[in-house]
Amino acid sequence: MNKVDELLLEEVIGTNLKEADAINIRKNGKSIERKISPYIEIVSKKDKNGIDIYVKDDVKFGIIHIPVIITESGLTDVVYNDFYIGKNSNVIIMAGCGIHNDLHKDSEHDGIHRFFLSENSKVKYVEKHYGEGKGSGKKVLNPTTEIYMKAGSSMNMDSLQIKGVDDTIRITKGELAENTTLVINEKILTNNANKAKSEFYIELNGNGSSTHVTSRSVATEDSYQEFKSNIIGNAKCYAHIECDGILKENGCVKAIPEIFAKNVDANLIHEAAIGKIAGEQLLKLMSLGLNEKEAEDAIIKGFLK
Amino acid sequence: MIELKNICFTRNNKKILDNINLVLEDEKFYCLTGPNGSGKSTLAKIIMGIEHPDSGNIYLNGVDITDKTIAERANLGIGFAFQEPVRFKGITVFDLLKFATKKNISRNDACTYLSKVGLCALEYVDREVNNSLSGGELKRIEIATVIARNPSVAIFDEPEAGIDLWSFQNLNNVFKELEATYKGVTLVISHQEKILDIADEIILLEQGNIVKKGNKIDMLDTILPSTKCCKKVKYE
Numbered sequence: 001m002n003k004v005d006e007l008l009l010e011e012v013i014g015t016n017l018k019e020a021d022a023i024n025i026r027k028n029g030k031s032i033e034r035k036i037s038p039y040i041e042i043v044s045k046k047d048k049n050g051i052d053i054y055v056k057d058d059v060k061f062g063i064i065h066i067p068v069i070i071t072e073s074g075l076t077d078v079v080y081n082d083f084y085i086g087k088n089s090n091v092i093i094m095a096g097c098g099i100h101n102d103l104h105k106d107s108e109h110d111g112i113h114r115f116f117l118s119e120n121s122k123v124k125y126v127e128k129h130y131g132e133g134k135g136s137g138k139k140v141l142n143p144t145t146e147i148y149m150k151a152g153s154s155m156n157m158d159s160l161q162i163k164g165v166d167d168t169i170r171i172t173k174g175e176l177a178e179n180t181t182l183v184i185n186e187k188i189l190t191n192n193a194n195k196a197k198s199e200f201y202i203e204l205n206g207n208g209s210s211t212h213v214t215s216r217s218v219a220t221e222d223s224y225q226e227f228k229s230n231i232i233g234n235a236k237c238y239a240h241i242e243c244d245g246i247l248k249e250n251g252c253v254k255a256i257p258e259i260f261a262k263n264v265d266a267n268l269i270h271e272a273a274i275g276k277i278a279g280e281q282l283l284k285l286m287s288l289g290l291n292e293k294e295a296e297d298a299i300i301k302g303f304l305k
Numbered sequence: 306m307i308e309l310k311n312i313c314f315t316r317n318n319k320k321i322l323d324n325i326n327l328v329l330e331d332e333k334f335y336c337l338t339g340p341n342g343s344g345k346s347t348l349a350k351i352i353m354g355i356e357h358p359d360s361g362n363i364y365l366n367g368v369d370i371t372d373k374t375i376a377e378r379a380n381l382g383i384g385f386a387f388q389e390p391v392r393f394k395g396i397t398v399f400d401l402l403k404f405a406t407k408k409n410i411s412r413n414d415a416c417t418y419l420s421k422v423g424l425c426a427l428e429y430v431d432r433e434v435n436n437s438l439s440g441g442e443l444k445r446i447e448i449a450t451v452i453a454r455n456p457s458v459a460i461f462d463e464p465e466a467g468i469d470l471w472s473f474q475n476l477n478n479v480f481k482e483l484e485a486t487y488k489g490v491t492l493v494i495s496h497q498e499k500i501l502d503i504a505d506e507i508i509l510l511e512q513g514n515i516v517k518k519g520n521k522i523d524m525l526d527t528i529l530p531s532t533k534c535c536k537k538v539k540y541e
Contacts (some may be wrong), residue, residue: 024457159454202308216394275511284353284391289379302395 001030008069008098011130021092024051026079028072040064040091047214049137050080050112053093057086057118068097073137074105078173082110086154087118096128099139099165115146117153119181131164138166147174151206154181161188161196162304170198178206178235184213188302190223190251200229204237204266215243217231218300219251228256233266245274246303306354307331307383307458312361314347314513315538320343321347323513329458334484334491336521339510345494346388349460352492354378365458372455383488384456388463390447393434397509398446401434405453418453421482423475424437442474448479457489465497473497474529501525511539 001009005027007015017023022040025033029049040062041054055062066129070077085091101107101153118121131139162170173184188196202211217225231239245253252259277299285295307329314322323434329335337345338524351358352363354375359362362371370378380386393401402415416426423444432438434446444464451459464480477499483491493500501507507524509517517527 076492139381213417276390280387280389280391281393283375284387285386285404286375287353287355287385288401288454289376289407291374291376298400299393299396301399302393302400305395 004071004100005069007112008071008130008132009067011132012067012069012096012098012128013065013094017018017065020032020063022062023062024053024055024066026068026077027058028070028075029077033140037062037201039155046081047082049078050082051059053081053083055083055089055091055121057088059086059089059091062089062091064091065302067097068095068109068111070097070099070101070107070109073101073103073107073135076108076110078112081114083113083115083123085115085117085121087121088120089118092124092126094126096126096130096145097141098130099133099141101131101133101135101137101139102133105135106140106141110139110142110144113142113146115148115155117147117149117155117248120152121150125155125211127157127159129161129165129168131166133164139164140167142169144171145173147172149174149180149182151177152179153177155183157182157184160304161184161185163189163191165190165196166192166194168196172194172198172200172202173295174200174202174211175205176202176204176209176211176237179208180206182211183208184211186202186213186215187217187223188215189218189220189300189304190225192223194223196224197226197268198228200205200231200241202230202239203234204239205231205234207236207265208244209235210238211240213239213241216303217243217245217247217253218304219245219253220248222250224252224254226254226256227272228258229270230258231260231262231268231270234260234304235263237263237267238269239266239270241270243270243272243274244303245272247276248302249273262284264271306355306366309348309352310364312348312358312363314344314356314358315390316349320536321512322351322358323326325513327508327515328519329490329492331457331489332335332487332505334352334480334487335506336492336504337494337510338496339516340500343510344513345510346462349385349492349494350477352458352460353383355385358527373395379454379456381463382457384451384454384459386447386459386461386464386524388453388466388494390439390443391434392436392443395433397433399430401446401450402453404499405450410443418449419446422479426450441468444468444472444476445479459483459487459489459491459492459505461491463494463496465495472509473499477503498525501528
């Protein structure tokens with residue numbers, strides 16, 4: 001790994017890579033570093049690009065890092081990663097992709113991640129997307145996340161795209177059995193002429209299942225964002241979908257909510273609020289001594305924290 | 306010390322403030338009172354720079370600050386607690402206190418400020434300043450952000466508005482302590498007798514004019530008889 005690789009990795013998963021129990025680093029379409037543990041196994045797929053990650057039953061606490069970096073202009077990398085989480089296990093998974101593109105050809109990473117959570121397992125999944133480079137070639141990231149949850153399991157997913165991604169289509173699907181909880185926090189900042197679309201399809205199939213999806217978006221300059229949620233309540237369940245957007249300059253945000261209750265005991269809520277930064281918020285921070293620019297930055301930083 | 310000279314403010318052909326002249330001295334606790342729509346909040350906002358007067362000047366310790374921005378006035382030592390505290394998604398109480406002090410304060414420092422306004426600090430310091438906080442909690446956090454700045458002029462716009470009686474009693478104690486210890490100017494907009502009672506001086510504003518300004522003994526007699534009279538008419 002060179003200096004660019006190390007900096008990209010740091011952007012995606014921070015500096016604590018070595019602390020992980022299991023690691024798979026993928027660079028320009030190839031696995032370049034792997035570490036496994038007695039209770040977390042990583043196996044390359046034979047039929048297509050990608051890996052299968054197996055977490056055994058009753059793993060009390062495990063950390064898995066599977067970052068992807070792309071530094072080759074013009075590369076399209078499609079990868080399929082499947083996570084099998086054993087019964088009663090509790091793991092933190094950090095993934096994401098950093099693209100450095102200094103040339104004129106587009107670079108693209110499509111990560112298709114599927115999570116199979118066994119009974120009473122618990123997953124914290126953090127995914128960060130980042131793009132950089134001086135070239136005119138686009139940095140394109142299209143993550144698909146599918147989550148299949150068995151009884152009593154829970155998953156908390158934090159998804160962050162802060163900078164430099166020209167185009168993204170993010171698709172998140174969930175199927176929830178009884179007494180499961182899926183919490184998703186998505187934060188996206190777009191600038192220049194970036195386009196970001198995020199779609200959620202969640203089916204609440206079991207009694208006692210619940211989901212809370214929070215999407216916070218900041219669309220600046222000439223960028224465009226679209227948020228679509230499609231939540232189906234098939235049982236005695238609860239869903240709360242919250243979409244908040246801040247607009248600056250010519251930024252646009254479109255929110256398309258769809259909630260479909262198919263059971264009399266389903267309780268589904270959707271909230272959406274899009275607009276520029278509230279004047280009172282700026283006034284309050286300015287009354288604490290921040291100038292208008294500092295106040296605006298502080299509000300956006302907090303919003304995306 | 307803050308001085309307002311010939312302040313006029315008109316909106317929609319209505320005179321909100323009509324040639325206000327006022328001197329507020331250090332180490333004094335002032336209570337600005339008067340009927341709804343008399344111009345109290347506008348006067349406070351003009352001192353903070355949130356509103357700009359059509360004419361007249363504002364002096365802070367002899368320096369003309371009429372053309373200064375809100376942030377410049379804040380950095381010169383004016384603090385302002387909003388009548389309706391603002392909510393923020395993602396910004397925590399700790400963040401707000403760090404902005405207020407302009408320092409990378411420790412959690413212990415933040416807790417000290419929160420304790421001053423009667424909040425159990427550890428419970429609140431990491432909470433977001435959003436809808437999950439009650440009106441009373443927000444009010445106290447708002448006051449803490451002003452106290453944390455240690456301003457030379459501290460303005461509180463109706464601190465008791467929208468809070469329950471129990472929270473009010475706590476707030477009253479906060480202001481009593483402020484009155485006893487604070488070295489700068491304190492200006493509280495209030496209708497509450499208990500807060501009026503703390504004041505060194507009361508300023509009565511009606512229809513954009515200062516009708517009377519004086520010590521609380523004289524002023525309470527001016528303000529309260531009318532209320533007593535109303536009670537008589539009502540119950541006899």
